[in-house]
Amino acid sequence: MRFKLSVLTCAMGLAMYANAGAATDIEKLKAEVDDLKQQVESAAEWKKPITLVHLAGFASVGYTDTKSEPGTFNTGSFSPILHYQFNESVMLEAELEFATDEGGNSDASIEYMTIDLFMNDYAALVVGKFLSPLGQFRQNMHPSWINKMASAPVGFGHDQAASNAEVGAMVRGGFPMSGIYANYAAYLGNGPTLEADAGEIEKIESPGVNKDGDGKKVGGGRFGLYFPNQKLDLGISAATGKVAVRSLSGATYTYDDPRDYDVLGADFIWHINTLDLRGEYTKQKYGAQASSSAPDAGAWEAWYVQAAYGFGGAKWEAVVRYSEYDTPQDSKDRNQSMVGLNYLFASNVIGKVDYEFNDNPNAGLTADDRLLLQLAYGF
Amino acid sequence: MKFKTEILYKTMLAATFIAATVMSSATMANEKQSGDFGRGAKAWVDNCGRCHNVRDPKELRDDQWISTAFHMRLRAGLTGQQTRDILTFLQGSN
Numbered sequence A: 001m002r003f004k005l006s007v008l009t010c011a012m013g014l015a016m017y018a019n020a021g022a023a024t025d026i027e028k029l030k031a032e033v034d035d036l037k038q039q040v041e042s043a044a045e046w047k048k049p050i051t052l053v054h055l056a057g058f059a060s061v062g063y064t065d066t067k068s069e070p071g072t073f074n075t076g077s078f079s080p081i082l083h084y085q086f087n088e089s090v091m092l093e094a095e096l097e098f099a100t101d102e103g104g105n106s107d108a109s110i111e112y113m114t115i116d117l118f119m120n121d122y123a124a125l126v127v128g129k130f131l132s133p134l135g136q137f138r139q140n141m142h143p144s145w146i147n148k149m150a151s152a153p154v155g156f157g158h159d160q161a162a163s164n165a166e167v168g169a170m171v172r173g174g175f176p177m178s179g180i181y182a183n184y185a186a187y188l189g190n191g192p193t194l195e196a197d198a199g200e201i202e203k204i205e206s207p208g209v210n211k212d213g214d215g216k217k218v219g220g221g222r223f224g225l226y227f228p229n230q231k232l233d234l235g236i237s238a239a240t241g242k243v244a245v246r247s248l249s250g251a252t253y254t255y256d257d258p259r260d261y262d263v264l265g266a267d268f269i270w271h272i273n274t275l276d277l278r279g280e281y282t283k284q285k286y287g288a289q290a291s292s293s294a295p296d297a298g299a300w301e302a303w304y305v306q307a308a309y310g311f312g313g314a315k316w317e318a319v320v321r322y323s324e325y326d327t328p329q330d331s332k333d334r335n336q337s338m339v340g341l342n343y344l345f346a347s348n349v350i351g352k353v354d355y356e357f358n359d360n361p362n363a364g365l366t367a368d369d370r371l372l373l374q375l376a377y378g379f
Numbered sequence B: 001m002k003f004k005t006e007i008l009y010k011t012m013l014a015a016t017f018i019a020a021t022v023m024s025s026a027t028m029a030n031e032k033q034s035g036d037f038g039r040g041a042k043a044w045v046d047n048c049g050r051c052h053n054v055r056d057p058k059e060l061r062d063d064q065w066i067s068t069a070f071h072m073r074l075r076a077g078l079t080g081q082q083t084r085d086i087l088t089f090l091q092g093s094n
Helices: A002-047 A137-141 B002-028 B037-047 B062-076 B080-092
Strands: A051-066 A072-074 A077-086 A090-100 A106-120 A123-131 A165-177 A180-189 A193-197 A200-205 A218-227 A232-243 A246-249 A252-255 A259-272 A275-286 A298-311 A316-326 A334-346 A349-359 A370-378
Touching: A002 B062, A051 B062, A077 B062, A090 B062, A106 B062, A123 B062, A137 B062, A165 A218, A193 A246, A200 A275, A218 A259, B037 B080, B062 B080
Parallel strands: none
Antiparallel strands: A051 A072, A051 A077, A051 A370, A077 A090, A090 A106, A106 A123, A123 A165, A165 A180, A180 A218, A193 A200, A218 A232, A232 A259, A246 A252, A259 A275, A275 A298, A298 A316, A316 A334, A334 A349, A349 A370
């Protein structure tokens, strides 16, 4: 009897101990669940923040060996892009460009700075200084990690035949059209200015000026169609307005009488398996103005076609490009053929080895060939 | 002839602005659909390689993909729905 009582007492003690252990385990488990809940909530905050800051951009470094000059290392440019976004309705975008010149001096500039209002699923209002929406290269292909060559096609650099940037307002977006997608951009801005020397227009400057010196706006846009099944992009661009010759007089700019200004362009991108084909045509022209210090009309025209073939498990790309640039000044005209080989360390880190064959098509004028090495990084 | 060309450009420009405004007001009242993973995967394949090499969804954090997607909405002329679909795919694959 005493033995049975002892066994019963021990059993009850063990049960109570086990029960106390179970309670501790449940409390532990509850604490872990609470902790997990907090982590999930915290992760959700990162998925849908109300405001967020984001840094992107691109940079390049390289080596250039021009036929008649010694080879030289160069730092290329560093172009951080800042995004400050509020919900899905507003975003500030700014791209800066830092570059070092031959003398080692650094230069900083704002490539674009806009406040974007996403009005609905099909339209966004973009206000500020924006990359010209005319054509594709200047607005979408110029970043060094996107451009498959180490240099821009002739005529598509700064202040050449292709319009660079604009200060104004733009509506842009896209909408579906029975199996294909249309995209558009329409803008009104201050327009470019003309730079003259010795009675001739030296260049059409379109860095995006903060003052409409001639008092006449320039409007234009691009309309594109994308065929997803064919992986084909087609676009046409046009702009019109007035421009004027700008001169620096002391510390202030003065402007000649305005004259006509028109832009026309067309572009395409076509992917066939690992073959990437792209091309673009652009022409800026200005009319005559008898009262101007540079009275003659003129046109700046450029086009290029490029083919890039990916191989070796998408790690290698062989690229060829041909481009032409025609201006009112014979010394600036160029015909350029280019061959290159790219190695993709990652999809956004690209090593390029290119060779440019440059010719001036005008009799008696020449242009140097160049070897270019570049390491480009998009981030 | 030149006068006619200028009138044509300006008419095209005005028509684009009006079309954007009309579409804007017509769709303001509509409820936005949330992103769809399947549609996003297709839109990602169709669109992200148009200009540049396609980036792996794991390269950026979820929040970093948001601004990237909206930046690309402007660059590539994507619709708002395509942007939300692609974002859902990128965040879901991250």
